[in-house]
Amino acid sequence: MKELRYLNKYFKKYWVKLLLGVLITIIARIFSLVMPSYVRKSFEVVEGFIANTIAKPEAKDLLLEYILIILGTTLLSGIFTFLMRQTIINVSRYIEYDLKNEVFNHYQFLNLNFYKKNRTGDLMNRISEDVGQVRMYAGPAVMYGLNALTLFGCLIPWMFITAPTLALYTIAPFPILSFLIYKISKIIHVRSTKVQEFLSTLSTFTQESFSGISIIKAYGLEPKINAEVQALAIEGKDKSMDLAKVNAWFFPLMILLIGISNIFVIYIGGKQYINGEIESIGTIAEFILYVNMLTWPVAIVGWLTSIVQRAEASQERINEFLKQQPTIKNEVEKETPIKGNIEFKNVSFTYEDTNITALKNISFTIKEGETVAILGKTGSGKSSILDLIARLYDTTSGKILIDHTWIKELNLNSLRKGIGVVPQDAFLFSDTIKNNIKFGKEDATDEEIVQIAKMAVVHDNIMEFSKKYDTVLGERGITLSGGQKQRVSIARALIKNPEIYLFDDCLSAVDTETEEEILSNLKKISKNKTTVIVSHRVSSAKNADKIIVLDDGRIIQQGKHDVLMNEDGYYKQLYYDQLSEKES
Structure with a gap:
């Protein structure tokens, strides 16, 4: 016994x-x-x-x-x-x-x-x-x-x-x-x-x-x-x-x-x-x-x-x-509110379960209030950067600094309270649409929910349902289409009003017109907020303050849209490929 x-x-x-x-x-x-x-x-x-x-x-x-x-x-x-x-x-x-x-x-x-x-x-x-x-x-x-x-x-x-x-x-x-x-x-x-x-x-x-x-x-x-x-x-x-x-x-x-x-x-x-x-x-x-x-x-x-x-x-x-102990531990008891300055210093990261090295000695800085887009092929390490910023994993080597403080020296709860994440695979709970949005802010009023849903361009879709915002979703949000799930997930992050937004290819299931409207609204609501957008589309990245292009876990290009368009490389090629697809 x-x-x-x-x-x-x-x-x-x-x-x-x-x-x-x-x-x-x-x-x-x-x-x-x-x-x-x-x-x-x-x-x-x-x-x-x-x-x-x-x-x-x-x-x-x-x-x-x-x-x-x-x-x-x-x-x-x-x-x-x-x-x-x-x-x-x-x-x-x-x-x-x-x-x-x-x-x-x-x-x-x-x-x-x-x-x-x-x-x-x-x-x-x-x-x-x-x-x-x-x-x-x-x-x-x-x-x-x-x-x-x-x-x-x-x-x-x-x-x-x-x-x-x-x-x-x-x-x-x-x-x-x-x-x-x-x-x-x-x-x-x-x-x-x-x-x-x-x-x-x-x-x-x-x-x-x-x-x-x-x-x-x-x-x-x-x-x-x-x-x-x-x-x-x-x-x-x-x-x-x-x-x-x-x-x-x-x-x-x-x-x-x-x-x-x-x-x-x-x-x-x-x-x-x-x-x-x-x-x-x-x-x-x-x-x-x-x-x-x-x-x-x-x-x-x-x-x-x-x-x-x-x-x-x-x-x-x-x-x-x-008996299993978490590897991600909150080692700081006092609260440490964040502002949004992010710095990667020679960061490498290998997934423990697969032994795949997703990031290889990368360094970059995101200033407070900047919007940065990260592009690259599938498996290039884009999502891994967002996971490391939210400290879902710890780096294998190198350091991540938030507001010039090592991420491990920040209170974990304060760090995550200051971050709003929209994952690539939008996850919604088997609850009402209203409560799924309120997951980002428990005390949100109905007026705030409607306003944010409009910013995420999903309000009109919700109003088409018989019970509107009180519509109960199926498991994992199966009641909604892929694009609708992504936009409800965006609304959930926006209503939180964090200091850092992390968007992981969260517009892949919406059409170009809706994408442009959402990006325009995001630019307004995320003003003075640090925003990191991972995407496969140049349209989601071209207006960013900085664009980082990854390949096989390494940074191969970095700069603004105009700068990257003036040099031969992955970004310029991707731009013309997607432009031709749009025109055809």
Whole structure:
């Protein structure tokens, strides 16, 4: 259970509630133990009446008194059992809430390489299915475990006080049971881990299938996907059946051993009564009740073992991610607002997951308030520059300075608050258009949203929808066209009103006329703001204060439009190629 030790901090956090739960459990079990002893006393009253040592009226009064005591203590035991569930199960829900938040917060701080190496379905499964398995340990397993321990702790000593020999024979099967549980639980742990890992695979497959449903339909891949799902279903069934077959051994073994205990009670108790070693046949009835009271706690030992093994396997998977530390760390606590001066000094950058060197010893300066365009072929390193400015990655070598301060010496939250990013692949959430724009500024008014949407040239499109700005988008904004998604994404960045704008080829899906209108509006709204535009189009770059041309991670040209047009090179060739395409 070493992986489950991670939960100790939560148990400490809620120790008062847990302690209260333990006390209530003990009280509930004490009340439940009253009933068997009064059943024995009832038998003794009947025996006394038969032997004429107790008169009939007295016997009736005693039996009524004992019945009322049995009913009263049973009722009180039930009430305290209810309170026990309310206390301990509630704690498990609090722990589930805390653990899910911790896992999710940790996910947010991990760098992008983590998400490239791990699939979305697996991440989702660990925060849902695995945390759910851990909750079963923190709640039902703890509750029923405490219940069983309390019952054993109170009941077995009392059984030895009442009839030592009979008690010894009664609990004789228990060591055998413990040994079997030990052996079977090891198998359960291995098979539980396999089941949990498979569930991550299944979650990943279904998530990717639903996200890529348009591609599946377009290529007619439904039969292939169905076949793969069927294969996964068979694999999942086999793994679950392997686990179920082991779990199936528990309850028959428990019932068998409990049955053996009952036989011992009746046979050994009967012999002792005949031999006069025990005074009342009521003792045999009392011990049969004790054995049956132990039936459930003993029977659930297997179930508890299964829960603990599953929780151990799940917590191990959760800990695997929680142990991973983000490479991008906020090393400055105080806020460091930015203005917009950017400088790259001999920067090189290699992607860890692919080992591709995207930037090779590049240097340039962007003054505060300047608009700089970055052009180049696909894979030349344009987007990597924007990722480094937003510090989504750290440089492999060289330094990036923001306002003449090394980027690592800036507060990470302040840096990103001061930057508005429009990615190449516009991502919108499954929410209303209004809320997607407000993602850039939570307290934005409706008037501000409309004004910004007009600046992004998307207002007219939004007004065509039946619910206008309250239109709920499909997953990843699938309700909108590519150009509309880009323009809503632009509106989200503009409403933030940051000090630095980063536009990553964000006009690729709009026509030339709309592009010119948006660029004209951007020039107005981003006045005195540092703006970096990555593009494949010269039309998006020609009015910039500076144009940087990249090729294979190196700067091959740099300057204004007029300067670059006066020298032979990539920019001039690109300009004429795109001009001829436009005219044709």
